[in-house]
Structures are given as C-alpha cells and as structure tokens.
Amino acid sequence: MILVFCELKDGKIRKASLEALSEARKLSGEAPVAALFVGASCAGSSDAAAFGADAIIKVEGPALGAYSSDLFAAVIADAVKAKGATALLGAATPLGKDVLPRVAAKLDAGYAAEVTSLALVGGKLQAIRPVYAGKAFATVDFTSGIQVASTRPNVFSATECPKAGAVETLPVPAVDFKAIVKEILAKGGGKQDLTEADVIVAGGRGLKEGANFKLLEDLADAIGGVVGASRAAVDAGWGIPHSMQVGQTGKVVSPTLYIACGISGAIQHVAGMSGSKVIVAINKDPEAPIFKLANYGIVGDLFEVLPELTKAAKALSLAK
Amino acid sequence: MKILVALKQVPDTETKIKVAAGGTSLDPADVKWITSPYDEYALEEGLRLKEAKGAEVTTVSVGEEKAKDVLRNSLALGADNAVLLKSTETGDPLAVAKILAAYAEGKGFDLVLFGNKGFGSDNGAVGAMVAELLGISQANLVTKLEVSESTFRAEREGDGGTEVVEGTLPAVITAQRGLNEPRYASLKGIMAAKKKTIEEVDGAAVTAAMAVSALTLPPARPEGRKLDGDAATQAQTLLGLLRDEAKVL
Structure with a gap:
C-alpha cells in the first residue's frame, strides 16, 4: 500500500497534495492507496476519494492544531506502520519538507526529496529528482523496505479517479513533543507560496527600484499569478524579502508560466526556474541569456510592456 | 554550551555540471570545491553564539580526505575543533544522518547546526533525520535564532509566512539565508588553522537506503x-x- 500524507488549507486539500495522491493512485494500479490527514480538524478530507483514495485516514485532535515536527512525525510514522504501507508520499510543501525526512528516519526508510517522476520497480519506488538546483537529474533507486518521497508541486497532475474513500480514524499518539510552532508572523496575505504557484511574474535588476514591483503585482493580479524576484533584486536593498527569491540560493520553482521581467538570466537564477513549462522573457537587452530559455521573448522596455500586458489581461479577465 | 556544526563539501555553485563516465555521478574534473553555502550561515551562527555565550564549537564533515579543506576553513573562521568522519557513504541522506548521529550521540551537544540543504544533492533532509535519530527537536530554514539555557526560539520560513518555533535544547537548527552575514577568515585565523589538528575518525558503518543509478542533464529547451x-x-x-x-x- 502507498500512504499519502495530505495537507488541508482553508478546509480544502492542497493541490500539491492532490498531485501526490493522484501519482500514488497511478503507481498503485489495483493495490490500495490511503490518504492521511493530520490536524485539529480534518474537515474537507473526504474529497480525497475523488482523487483515488481507497481509504481516508484521519488523525485529529486539539493537540494537532499547531505544527510540531516531532509530534507530526510520530503520527505519520504510526500511520505507516498501522497500515503496513511500504511507500509514503507527500507534497514538497514547507511542512512536507520539514516532516517527511524526520518520518523517514523514524522508519529507517530512504528519502528522496522533490521528486519529479516516480515508478515502481520490483515493488520499490524509483524516483527521478533534480539535483544541482535543476542543472541535472538523478535517478534514485531505493533499497530500504519502506520508501519515502516528497513530490515537487506543479509537476504531477491531479487527476480525478473516484474510489471508495472509506474513512478510518487513528488515535493521536501520546508524544511529549519537544518543539512546536507558537505563532505565525508576517502572513503572506493568503498569497500562494512560490513553489506551488501556477503562474509567476518575476522581476530583476531591470525593475530599477522596489516600488516598481507594483507593475509586477498588477500583472500577477490580472493573470492569477504570484510575484518572484531574482537574487540581484533581493540583494539590491529594495526591501524585497528573500522568501521571494527564485534561484539556486532561493526557491526552485516549476510553474506552468514564468514571466521574467528585467532578468538577465544568470546561471544562479536559471537554476531556480528552468523547470517552468512556459517561459516568457521581457528584457531590453536582446543578447540577455534569458532569451535562450524563453518560449516567447519580448525585446523592449518593461516599463512600457508590463502596463500594456496588464491592461490587455484585464480586458480578457484572465485571473482565475 | 556545546555546539556541533555539520559542514558539507560541495561543488562550487557556478560549476558547469558534467556527468562522469559511468553515468551516475558528477565528473569531478575542473570542479572547485567549497563549503555548501547554507552551511556557512550555520557555522557563523555557531561562532556568534560562542562569542556571545562562550560556547565550544566543533565542526564535523562526513566524507573523504579532501573534505578536510572545509574543516580547515572552519578552524580559520574560529571553530575550536574539527572532525572528519571518514566515509564514502555520502549519497544517501539517511546514511549520512546515521554517521553524524552516531558521532554526536552522548557527547552533550546543546545545538547541532546545519545548512538547510547541501548544495547539489538538494535533499534538505539530513538535519531533520539527525534530530529524529538523536530524539531531539528541530527547526528548519531558520532566519532568526535565540537560545537560552535550555530552550530556543527560532523564526523559520513556513507556509506563506514566518513561523515561530519554540522548543527545548538540545535541538537541530538548519540555517536559511538571512540568519546572519558570514564572516571572512582573517590572515591570522588562516595561519593559526594551519597548526591545528583535524581529528579523523572512521564514520559509523552504515547501509545506504538508496543509490543513484543515473545522472542525466536536462533536455535543452526548444528555440523560442x-x-x-x-x-x-x-x-x-x-x-x-x-x-x-x-x-x-
């Protein structure tokens, strides 16, 4: 059996979790797939049935309202053992990346991070994952009895495949946890994390100053995207936080659409976004290396092009 | 306070990746080796705690002879001791975590600091695994750290915001860019480091849970x-x- 650790956000299963669940369904064939939910409330988890969960396992209680890595790891590892699962998948979200390696160590299982392709070979997982910040791909064969992998968001498709979704509840283990999230500061205003965004509008040094990021935000709002930045923009002291940085030393993203504005295309940036499905480059320098990657290039002044794009997008009402 | 900082030697981030004959690993020809960039924030944090609270900072690396370069560098920056855990099992995060945990077990470290991921392997897993193997708390991707006698408070990059994690020591902390600004080694430090000894210990014998069977380059993007x-x-x-x-x- 493959167990999929799923996350809920605002009462809905996260898209990245549905992608992992769908992939588990595809890998499993006729073998069972179970979706695991952990939290103060697991309301919304029943949707997992539509995406291929034979079983929906809920571990809920007030003790799980705030995230504790050691407590959540214990809950997930217990569920793997209780169900006799041989593989555990979860999305490579901030929480998934925090807890899954810990679960793997608990289960003496190998762990592959941010995989972009999965197969079952001889009953064990085989994963392909980006290494060197996407400059190469490694095929990883597991030898451990249990295998754990986190799936990179936006790579696998979330496909409906209705199954029974029989609900089970497991108890919250009595773990004396050692660390917990006490509060969340500077909430991102409900904005999606870059790593999960479908559309990213990113700006670089060509934006000239932080205030001009407003142009990117306007376009992002018009087409349903999230704003990112190059290292040059983050390092320029324009007040752009590192959490917005795309690149080798920032976030590695794989959106459907990446619009690079005033970004030259340094290796360090390209490493973080070359996995994007469609890349658009807007740059006044026709020789900028970013054009080598771009499916569509606009050689021009972004201060003219961006407002035109926003205006045209609004006219088409493209925001989802 | 006793602090352990785990360092990984990695190819320079500007390295043009070439696949070695055999098709499973990086061609090491012309590769310049450096300390994994995130590990520099971990070491800097350890050194700042040492200066502020009088801690003893030990650096450790799992690898072969050449990994001594990053350890030597850590001594030049101000680490008190450096230990090479000799092993060739560097491709599987769980194997590396077991070697590190076996070394750290029972030595009374209050903090075990890591970069949030090793450049290249990009797993971001060893820190959390060591925390689990040692049965201690963890906070990953930390951009601000405060420690008291027996507890810590860490700000980390969480889901769409900054999360504040509080927990007890000992703890594993993995560093994110923004935690601090790493220092450069002084000439005096570099000279002094040359005279210090890097302890060499055989890493614990472990069985890898996974292996890389192929390393390939991504397909070129079509002409736009x-x-x-x-x-x-x-x-x-x-x-x-x-x-x-x-x-x-």
Whole structure:
C-alpha cells in the first residue's frame, strides 16, 4: 500500500497534495492507496476519494492544531506502520519538507526529496529528482523496505479517479513533543507560496527600484499569478524579502508560466526556474541569456510592456 | 554550551555540471570545491553564539580526505575543533544522518547546526533525520535564532509566512539565508588553522537506503520566438499565444 500524507488549507486539500495522491493512485494500479490527514480538524478530507483514495485516514485532535515536527512525525510514522504501507508520499510543501525526512528516519526508510517522476520497480519506488538546483537529474533507486518521497508541486497532475474513500480514524499518539510552532508572523496575505504557484511574474535588476514591483503585482493580479524576484533584486536593498527569491540560493520553482521581467538570466537564477513549462522573457537587452530559455521573448522596455500586458489581461479577465 | 556544526563539501555553485563516465555521478574534473553555502550561515551562527555565550564549537564533515579543506576553513573562521568522519557513504541522506548521529550521540551537544540543504544533492533532509535519530527537536530554514539555557526560539520560513518555533535544547537548527552575514577568515585565523589538528575518525558503518543509478542533464529547451511590434502589439500577441498556442492562461 502507498500512504499519502495530505495537507488541508482553508478546509480544502492542497493541490500539491492532490498531485501526490493522484501519482500514488497511478503507481498503485489495483493495490490500495490511503490518504492521511493530520490536524485539529480534518474537515474537507473526504474529497480525497475523488482523487483515488481507497481509504481516508484521519488523525485529529486539539493537540494537532499547531505544527510540531516531532509530534507530526510520530503520527505519520504510526500511520505507516498501522497500515503496513511500504511507500509514503507527500507534497514538497514547507511542512512536507520539514516532516517527511524526520518520518523517514523514524522508519529507517530512504528519502528522496522533490521528486519529479516516480515508478515502481520490483515493488520499490524509483524516483527521478533534480539535483544541482535543476542543472541535472538523478535517478534514485531505493533499497530500504519502506520508501519515502516528497513530490515537487506543479509537476504531477491531479487527476480525478473516484474510489471508495472509506474513512478510518487513528488515535493521536501520546508524544511529549519537544518543539512546536507558537505563532505565525508576517502572513503572506493568503498569497500562494512560490513553489506551488501556477503562474509567476518575476522581476530583476531591470525593475530599477522596489516600488516598481507594483507593475509586477498588477500583472500577477490580472493573470492569477504570484510575484518572484531574482537574487540581484533581493540583494539590491529594495526591501524585497528573500522568501521571494527564485534561484539556486532561493526557491526552485516549476510553474506552468514564468514571466521574467528585467532578468538577465544568470546561471544562479536559471537554476531556480528552468523547470517552468512556459517561459516568457521581457528584457531590453536582446543578447540577455534569458532569451535562450524563453518560449516567447519580448525585446523592449518593461516599463512600457508590463502596463500594456496588464491592461490587455484585464480586458480578457484572465485571473482565475 | 556545546555546539556541533555539520559542514558539507560541495561543488562550487557556478560549476558547469558534467556527468562522469559511468553515468551516475558528477565528473569531478575542473570542479572547485567549497563549503555548501547554507552551511556557512550555520557555522557563523555557531561562532556568534560562542562569542556571545562562550560556547565550544566543533565542526564535523562526513566524507573523504579532501573534505578536510572545509574543516580547515572552519578552524580559520574560529571553530575550536574539527572532525572528519571518514566515509564514502555520502549519497544517501539517511546514511549520512546515521554517521553524524552516531558521532554526536552522548557527547552533550546543546545545538547541532546545519545548512538547510547541501548544495547539489538538494535533499534538505539530513538535519531533520539527525534530530529524529538523536530524539531531539528541530527547526528548519531558520532566519532568526535565540537560545537560552535550555530552550530556543527560532523564526523559520513556513507556509506563506514566518513561523515561530519554540522548543527545548538540545535541538537541530538548519540555517536559511538571512540568519546572519558570514564572516571572512582573517590572515591570522588562516595561519593559526594551519597548526591545528583535524581529528579523523572512521564514520559509523552504515547501509545506504538508496543509490543513484543515473545522472542525466536536462533536455535543452526548444528555440523560442521573439515578438515584434510596439509594446501594445507585443502584449496582445503574447497573451494570444499564451492562451491559444501554449494554453497556459
């Protein structure tokens, strides 16, 4: 059996979790797939049935309202053992990346991070994952009895495949946890994390100053995207936080659409976004290396092009 | 306070990746080796705690002879001791975590610091695994750290915001960019480090849970097209192509 650790956000299963669940369904064939939910409330988890969960396992209680890595790891590892699962998948979200390696160590299982392709070979997982910040791909064969992998968001498709979704509840283990999230500061205003965004509008040094990021935000709002930045923009002291940085030393993203504005295309940036499905480059320098990657290039002044794009997008009402 | 900082030797981040004969690993020819960039924040944090609270900082690396370069560098920056855990099992995060945990077990470290991931392998897993193997708390991707006698408070990059994690020591902390600004080694430090001894210990014998069976380069992206006309025309054309040809809007 493959167990999929799923996350809920605002009462809905996260898209990245549905992608992992769908992939588990595809890998499993006729073998069972179970979706695991952990939290103060697991309301919304029943949707997992539509995406291929034979079983929906809920571990809920007030003790799980705030995230504790050691407590959540214990809950997930217990569920793997209780169900006799041989593989555990979860999305490579901030929480998934925090807890899954810990679960793997608990289960003496190998762990592959941010995989972009999965197969079952001889009953064990085989994963392909980006290494060197996407400059190469490694095929990883597991030898451990249990295998754990986190799936990179936006790579696998979330496909409906209705199954029974029989609900089970497991108890919250009595773990004396050692660390917990006490509060969340500077909430991102409900904005999606870059790593999960479908559309990213990113700006670089060509934006000239932080205030001009407003142009990117306007376009992002018009087409349903999230704003990112190059290292040059983050390092320029324009007040752009590192959490917005795309690149080798920032976030590695794989959106459907990446619009690079005033970004030259340094290796360090390209490493973080070359996995994007469609890349658009807007740059006044026709020789900028970013054009080598771009499916569509606009050689021009972004201060003219961006407002035109926003205006045209609004006219088409493209925001989802 | 006793602090352990785990360092990984990695190819320089500007390295052009070439696959070695055999097709499973990086061709090491012409590769310049450096300390994994995130590990520099971990070491800096350890050194700052040492200066503020009088801690003893030990650096450790799992690897072969050449990994001594990063350890030597850590001594030049101010680490008190450096230990090479000799092993060739560096491809599987769980194996590395077991070697590190076996070394750290029982030595009374209050903090075990890591970079949030090793450049290249990009797993971001060893820190959390060591925390589990040692049965201690963890906070990953930390951008601000405060420690008291027996507890810590860490700000980390969480889901759409900054999370405050509080927990008890000992703890594993993995560093994110923004935690601090790493220092450069002074000439005096470099000279002094040359005289210090790097302890060499055989890493615990472990069995890898996974192995890389192929390393490949990503396919080249197809030739793109440049759009003509003035800004308004380019914008219209682009949106049309994104919607009707690429079908991404």
